[in-house]
Amino acid sequence: MKVLMFGWEFPPHISGGLGTACYGLSNSLSQQGIQLLFVVPRAYGDEELSLINASEILISESDKSIVPVVTSNLEQTGMQLISIYSGLKPYCSLSDKYDAFAIEQWSYEIPVENSVDCNPERRKATKYKFTGSYGPNLLEEVARYSEVAGALAKQHSFDVIHAHDWLTYQAGIAAKAASRKPLIVHVHATEIDRAATVDKRVFAIECEGFEKADRIIAVSNWTKRILISNYHIPEKKVLVVHNGMTAKRLAPSIKPTRISNQIVTFLGRITYQKGPHYFIDAARKVLSRFPNVHFVVAGSGDLLPAMIERVAQLHLSSRIHFTGFLKTNEVEHIWTISDLYVMPSVSEPFGIAPLEAIQSGVPVIISKQSGVAEVMPHAIQLDFWNVNSLANAICSVPRYKSLAKTLRKKVENHLNILPGM
Amino acid sequence: MKLLTKIKQKCYLNVYFQVHQPRRLRPLGFFDIGSEEANFDDALNRNIIRKVAKKCYQPVNLMLLRLLHQHPNLRITFSISGVALEQLEKYCPAVLESFRMLAATNSVEFLGETYYHSLCSLTDQHEFKYQVNKHTEAMERLLGVRPAVFRNTELIYSDRVAQMIHQLGFKGTYIDGIEKILDQKSPNSLYKPPHASDFKLFLRNYRLSDDVAFRFSDKTWEEYPLTAKKYVSWLEQQKPSDGNLINLGMDYETFGEHQKKGTGVLQFLEDFLTTVASKKSIKMINPTETIRRLRAKEQISVPTHISWADCERDLxxxxxxxxxxDAFDSVHKLKREVMDLKDDSLISIWRYLQTSDHFYYMSTKKGDDGNIHHYFSPYPSPYEAFMNYMNVLSNLEYKISLTRKSLQKKDAQTRERIIDRSNNN
Structure with missing residues (x-):
């Protein structure tokens, strides 16, 4: 069995939720003896150079637009990573002086490593950290990716096509047209989750992908319901496969200082979808009763400036801390300093972070509007808009250590029986 | 003809230069809070002050020494912040030496200000007194002069600030000569505040000052290029009926740093001073001498704070x-906690965090003012400036709590020992 798989990012270079999920999935498939041709558009940012250097570059004669075909060291596991030059540059730095004010809609859950460079001397080179922009040519790039995909499909033989999220649906469709092999589209997120206002062009691409697909995989029932109600997809076409996660890596050797023994954490993109304002509103309520609890808002995104200003307006900046973009190792640090993790997402297709928190021994409060809630029946689950009960829950967890312990145990026990865990 | 020469009376001219470099913060990430890492990026600070020294302080000081030697009638006034002084002492001793030589000419006067270039005149009279006295001590120790006239951080001023400065023994202060306080009066005159007639106000003529500080190298300015001859003629054209004291004030870094040598700004300064030295109609003067020679006829009342910054000229x-x-209030809220511990290194960090520049970098203004904020800021955006400042402040707060705990522990141990001893007896 050989799968032609289309992704948009792949760790370690871009380590967003999508990239991590693709990595986990391809690893598991390889272990089961399934061969993979994994295609990613390769950005020409600095961070991508290491990928070429570590790889063997082949120039395709038939199609000049496919510049390097990279065979990565993943080949040992029966997997081939193919990358294609695209004009796309994640986290592109805007030349505008005021890029601080021109923050784009799209940004990944966990940011790329080298974008959190605080060294002022190097700052000139890496511009603004909040920018999660995928550049102005995103749709053009998506279309170009599909052209290349059609060419690739003719050059390789495989049994099935698997495309991850809307960025790759057109590529999947083109490959299907060229090869007449079945197409599976994998829905990690929909436009409905991502933005307060839906981009019609993206929505149209999604609709086409769902329609042309032979089968749709959704990461949760939450997402499946969105597919049925917002995209009018027949229920039997959608199969739910919850995300899994790989075993926990060793705890980081350098442990940051805990500035308080009561630290409540938000981790994720600071965007509408993730509900950061509900976190801040709840924090304010908690602080009015327990002024020495510390809150951490970790991550970056288009709402970061607004959230910083909101906290400053409330005069709570010495208790609600912002980290800005997190480097990869800092994501791990987050768990070692947290006493409680809160995910107040407005709409979360899955949400892997609560599982990571639990693995690291941090109790969690999650919104009911998340896919991960389906696999964590013992976690505290609240409606994202219910700031009062969120504040009450936050107050009760640090106060009752035994409750925290029980929460953790129950969730851990449940997770152990999850398939793929 | 006779009438004209009669009207053309002598005009006094004072020029003061502001020298300041903040002690910039280290980029301190959230996860560095509580670590032993330094709070200040002293490598960056050293590099910046050495760069500015090479482009401005050193060459312009030497030029002034030469000109003062050639033209004994020239006068120059400086205001050097304490944080700049200590960095010069550490990283640019030759520049400090040239300031000492300027002080020794007796043609150069130095002004008082807060050591930390802080905003404490707004909130805390005791802290203000401490920081002003610390600055005076530094001036005496490093330059051998004792300032008699004051210049508050960024010309922040109000009637209340005047009282505070007066109480500390200063004879006068510089303020910005903006329309909203002048009420049709001319800036070219010596004034006094409502509360005291033995305290004088030097009003900066901001138009003439900004012609050099901001517009000199602006090629779209209709007066470009500005020559010394043209500029001196503008000084002479100031209406004599408006008064006869012109105060010019600008960043010293205007000459060679904000505006590079290639713009001709250094040559302009030399030509300007040489031309003024040769003019009988203009006499250069320093503030202490001004107070001796001129009378302040009118009062100026400033009930709410003004400054020389941005279009608004406020806070x-x-x-x-x-x-x-929030950042400003947060640092001031720590006062009692940090003072109670009597830990000099923590108190010192707390004071460096009061330097106005840290707050200046957090401004979200746009347009021309925003560009100026951006020019001075070591951060890519005001949000990063804020996040970093709050991290450094949290770091201080954490250190305060650690020190307090260890002191409490010591106290408890001592108490136990005393009880033990008395029990044994």
């Missing part, structure tokens, strides 16, 4: 948005 450059106000 909005530092306290204009929520981030700035």
């Amino acid at each position: 909005s450059a530092w306290l204009g948005n929520d981030m700035q106000r």
